[in-house]
Amino acid sequence: MRGFIKYIRSIFDGLISLLKGLSVTGKYFFKPGTTWTQQYPNNRKELKMFDRFKGEVTMPHNDKNEHKCTGCGICEINCPNGTIEIISASIVNEEGKKQRIIDKHIYHLGMCTFCGLCVKTCPFQALAFGQEFEHAVFDRTKLTKILNQPGSKLMKGVA
Amino acid sequence: MEEAVNNIPLEEEEYIINMGPQHPSTHGVLRLVVSLKGEMVQNVEPHIGYIHRGIEKMCESLTYPQIIHLTDRMDYLSAHINNEAVSLAVEKALDIEVSDRVKYIRTILSELTRIQSHQLFWATFGMDLGGLTCFFYGLRDRELVMDIFEETCGGRMIVSYNCPGGLMNDIHPNFQKRTKDFIKYFRKTLPEYDRLLTGNVIFQERLKGIGIINREDAIAWGLTGPVGRASGFSCDIRKHNPYSAYNKVTFKEILYNEGDSFHRYQVRMDEMRESMDIIEQLIDNIPEGPYAEKMKPVIKLPEGEYWQSVETARGELGVFIVSDGNKNPYRMKFRSPCFANLAPLNILAKGFKIADLVAINGSLDLVIPDIDR
Amino acid sequence: MKFNIYDLTSFTQWIDSSLRASMSPGWAVAVEMIIIGLVILIFFALIGLFLVYAERKVCALMQNRLGPNRVGPGGIFQTVADLVKLLFVELVPIKNADKILFNLAPFIVIVASIMAIGALPFAKGLQAIDLNIGVFYLMAVSSMGVIGVLLAGWSSNNKYSLIGAMRSGAQIVSYELSVGLALITMVVLAGTMQLSEMIEAQRWGWFIFKGHIPAVIAFVIYIVAGTAETNRGPFDLAEAESELTAGYHTEYSGIKFALFFLAEYINMFIVAAIATTVFLGGWMPLHVYGWDGFNKVMDFIPPFFWFLGKSFGVVFLMMWLKWTFPRLRIDQLLTLEWKFLLPINIFNLLLMAFLVLVGWHW
Numbered sequence: 001m002r003g004f005i006k007y008i009r010s011i012f013d014g015l016i017s018l019l020k021g022l023s024v025t026g027k028y029f030f031k032p033g034t035t036w037t038q039q040y041p042n043n044r045k046e047l048k049m050f051d052r053f054k055g056e057v058t059m060p061h062n063d064k065n066e067h068k069c070t071g072c073g074i075c076e077i078n079c080p081n082g083t084i085e086i087i088s089a090s091i092v093n094e095e096g097k098k099q100r101i102i103d104k105h106i107y108h109l110g111m112c113t114f115c116g117l118c119v120k121t122c123p124f125q126a127l128a129f130g131q132e133f134e135h136a137v138f139d140r141t142k143l144t145k146i147l148n149q150p151g152s153k154l155m156k157g158v159a
Numbered sequence: 160m161e162e163a164v165n166n167i168p169l170e171e172e173e174y175i176i177n178m179g180p181q182h183p184s185t186h187g188v189l190r191l192v193v194s195l196k197g198e199m200v201q202n203v204e205p206h207i208g209y210i211h212r213g214i215e216k217m218c219e220s221l222t223y224p225q226i227i228h229l230t231d232r233m234d235y236l237s238a239h240i241n242n243e244a245v246s247l248a249v250e251k252a253l254d255i256e257v258s259d260r261v262k263y264i265r266t267i268l269s270e271l272t273r274i275q276s277h278q279l280f281w282a283t284f285g286m287d288l289g290g291l292t293c294f295f296y297g298l299r300d301r302e303l304v305m306d307i308f309e310e311t312c313g314g315r316m317i318v319s320y321n322c323p324g325g326l327m328n329d330i331h332p333n334f335q336k337r338t339k340d341f342i343k344y345f346r347k348t349l350p351e352y353d354r355l356l357t358g359n360v361i362f363q364e365r366l367k368g369i370g371i372i373n374r375e376d377a378i379a380w381g382l383t384g385p386v387g388r389a390s391g392f393s394c395d396i397r398k399h400n401p402y403s404a405y406n407k408v409t410f411k412e413i414l415y416n417e418g419d420s421f422h423r424y425q426v427r428m429d430e431m432r433e434s435m436d437i438i439e440q441l442i443d444n445i446p447e448g449p450y451a452e453k454m455k456p457v458i459k460l461p462e463g464e465y466w467q468s469v470e471t472a473r474g475e476l477g478v479f480i481v482s483d484g485n486k487n488p489y490r491m492k493f494r495s496p497c498f499a500n501l502a503p504l505n506i507l508a509k510g511f512k513i514a515d516l517v518a519i520n521g522s523l524d525l526v527i528p529d530i531d532r
Numbered sequence: 533m534k535f536n537i538y539d540l541t542s543f544t545q546w547i548d549s550s551l552r553a554s555m556s557p558g559w560a561v562a563v564e565m566i567i568i569g570l571v572i573l574i575f576f577a578l579i580g581l582f583l584v585y586a587e588r589k590v591c592a593l594m595q596n597r598l599g600p601n602r603v604g605p606g607g608i609f610q611t612v613a614d615l616v617k618l619l620f621v622e623l624v625p626i627k628n629a630d631k632i633l634f635n636l637a638p639f640i641v642i643v644a645s646i647m648a649i650g651a652l653p654f655a656k657g658l659q660a661i662d663l664n665i666g667v668f669y670l671m672a673v674s675s676m677g678v679i680g681v682l683l684a685g686w687s688s689n690n691k692y693s694l695i696g697a698m699r700s701g702a703q704i705v706s707y708e709l710s711v712g713l714a715l716i717t718m719v720v721l722a723g724t725m726q727l728s729e730m731i732e733a734q735r736w737g738w739f740i741f742k743g744h745i746p747a748v749i750a751f752v753i754y755i756v757a758g759t760a761e762t763n764r765g766p767f768d769l770a771e772a773e774s775e776l777t778a779g780y781h782t783e784y785s786g787i788k789f790a791l792f793f794l795a796e797y798i799n800m801f802i803v804a805a806i807a808t809t810v811f812l813g814g815w816m817p818l819h820v821y822g823w824d825g826f827n828k829v830m831d832f833i834p835p836f837f838w839f840l841g842k843s844f845g846v847v848f849l850m851m852w853l854k855w856t857f858p859r860l861r862i863d864q865l866l867t868l869e870w871k872f873l874l875p876i877n878i879f880n881l882l883l884m885a886f887l888v889l890v891g892w893h894w
Contacts (some may be wrong), residue, residue, distance in 0.1 A: 011872065018857065020853060021358075029593050050310045079290075114314065174691070289768075292591075295595035295596055361860055512862075514861045515861070
């Protein structure tokens with residue numbers, strides 16, 4: 001007799017638990033406004049990443065096309081896998097002394113692991129993370145970027 | 160490898176099925192060679208190594224701050240906790256005491272990481288068993304935690320935020336508000352998870368009594384984390400060897416005695432609630448202070464051997480550093496929790512059916528890159 | 533032309549009489565058969581397309597997402613696009629497979645479904661064959677689908693397909709018992725097996741209201757057993773994706789796979805249509821004895837739309853079940869049938885017989 005009562009009770013408990021589960025999915029089906037989908041390619045204009053989003057490494061230039069990179073090479077030493085290559089040149093500045101400036105700051109976007117060490121250890125805060133996230137290209141050579149823009153020079157007052 | 164498969168001794172009527180490296184329910188690239196008799200599993204042999212990247216070897220040629228970004232990618236669902244492990248080991252070796260602010264923030268981020276890892280576990284476990292809507296509900300709620308991470312650290316899964324000495328940069332001003340909003344939202348949504356899956360009679364019948372391992376065997380095989388705690392092995396590092404701010408908060412260690420798949424699942428659901436309690440105790444009281452200590456530009460550990468273990472979402476992660484005084488470690492060894500948790504799969508699954516093998520594999524919550532490093 | 537949307541008997545009589553007037557009776561019957569065949573095939577295709585789209589939209593809304601919304605306005609041409617893509621897929625020939633049976637298997641499943649559609653009453657006068665053993669015929673014909681499943685598994689020359697087909701066959705054969713007993717319970721209430729008379733008897737109350745407790749129990753059992761028969765919902769272990777293989781239709785590709793896939797949705801619709809006819813009143817609108825105004829409003833909607841609406845309601849219920857619950861293991865499936873559903877069914881049948889004898893039904 002006890003087994004029979006357990007049998008009946010198990011049927012009822014099972015049914016109640018199933019109905020509770022149905023109520024959860026039913027709520028999301030019948031209540032309007034519960035879709036979380038963002039329709040991506042259509043909403044590019046409203047899409048804004050967070051400030052600290054690690055999109056790619058950039059060298060910010062101001063309006064006079066000046067940057068803060070002196071070509072010291074500390075970012076190249078700190079990068080774990082050789083993503084950054086610094087090519088520097090030597091010029092004679094106004095005081096007549098030899099000074100090193102940056103010729104090409106090569107950044108391999110295809111190898112970068114976005115660890116943030118280059119941004120953190122740069123003594124002059126010349127590098128920053130950008131917000132661009134659509135990096136897909138058809139040609140791999142486009143992933144090698146030169147961060148200092150052509151015709152730019154070092155900002156005054158930085159080292 | 161083909162010779163290895165062909166040489167498995169078979170009884171009559173036994174045949175071999177290969178749940179190959181690409182399979183929807185092995186949670187990564189794990190190959191299981193299963194020999195079956197009819198529907199019953201006789202022997203399961205896991206083959207690992209498909210995602211071995213040589214992380215420990217790579218660490219021998221990198222400096223300590225550079226190792227952090229590699230630890231993100233080991234058990235990618237516990238990224239903050241992995242970073243914290245290496246940072247704590249280096250700080251212990253150099254005898255540096257970080258500020259209370261750093262400790263509180265590290266603890267809060269670790270607990271958030273634990274919550275999002277268990278959310279993903281719930282999502283994929285439900286999906287493995289056939290309830291496909293669980294996947295979407297779990298990931299929908301996980302997006303809120305990802306937003307918290309992205310706002311403060313810049314990345315959702317690959318964060319590289321903890322570093323030897325403290326944090327990479329200070330938390331975002333919105334961090335506290337966003338975390339509190341998330342906790343309020345998730346406390347309301349977590350009972351829905353129970354209504355949908357935990358209380359469901361089909362789910363319980365599928366999992367109760369499946370894949371039982373008792374306490375002595377759990378200790379013998381070295382199972383830690385929720386897998387060990389479901390069998391009664393009290394192994395929570397946060398209680399036994401507290402680090403960061405864990406000695407300042409009160410929380411329960413979840414222990415069950417049955418050791419079957421259902422209780423491995425239940426431990427994780429209860430742990431999510433405990434994590435939310437821990438965060439609530441800490442989030443309003445973050446003390447002021449520096450977010451990183453001043454470290455030398457080149458970090459060199461004194462000669463010797465150093466060990467630090469932390470509690471990730473999957474178990475005990477141990478970091479063992481052998482240093483000979485240089486800026487690179489001589490040897491860096493990670494004791495990964497999933498490697499130990501995968502080991503008893505054979506005895507867990509023997510005698511059960513194929514569908515149960517999928518359930519057991521899901522309840523162990525393995526992340527294969529953690530096994531292969 | 534006598535096209536009365538509320539009673540299509542006059543329309544069908546008109547077609548019949550005009551055909552007989554212009555050709556000999558033998559030819560007239562043949563032409564009628566061809567017309568009915570074409571109509572059923574077109575209906576089959578349209579319902580299949582609509583149900584696939586509906587399933588994707590329903591499951592998406594339950595999962596907090598949108599579902600297909602790019603191909604055509606609101607995504608309604610998504611299924612057409614999928615069908616066109618399936619037509620281009622290469623038909624991989626299987627070595628050492630039994631070619632005749634391999635190619636025959638999908639068609640057997642389709643034939644079983646079409647034979648069942650032929651006996652369903654879609655509206656007053658819109659029924660292909662009105663047999664006096666309607667319910668019995670429906671149960672017999674939907675059992676034929678098992679042959680197709682077993683043939684598919686056997687002729688694929690693949691041990692995993694065979695395992696899947698065996699499991700599937702065992703499942704279908706077991707659950708037919710429950711389906712049959714649930715329908716017999718309602719036959720006891722109705723007193724007849726002829727479908728059109730059953731619907732006529734539901735004019736002043738659908739059977740699910742008339743035979744209260746046993747009818748509701750029979751309805752629940754029928755829905756559970758019906759989803760198990762069509763290998764859907766929580767009972768789809770035989771073709772589950774996260775298990776080992778795709779079950780009995782692993783080796784099929786292209787148009788043959790499309791036929792299996794379509795047949796699954798049509799079977800779901802047939803189960804729902806039978807449930808509608810026997811439990812929910814078929815094409816009969818909802819009438820309440822004594823509320824004449826209400827009855828007139830209900831009568832305004834044509835019976836065909838009542839039938840489709842109720843069927844799609846039951847189909848929605850079956851989809852809701854699939855997307856909420858995890859799967860049952862094969863031995864739990866069979867336990868559910870033999871240890872739970874069958875005893876409850878037999879007890880229910882006794883209860884219904886008692887009710888009819890004593891006269892406690894409405």
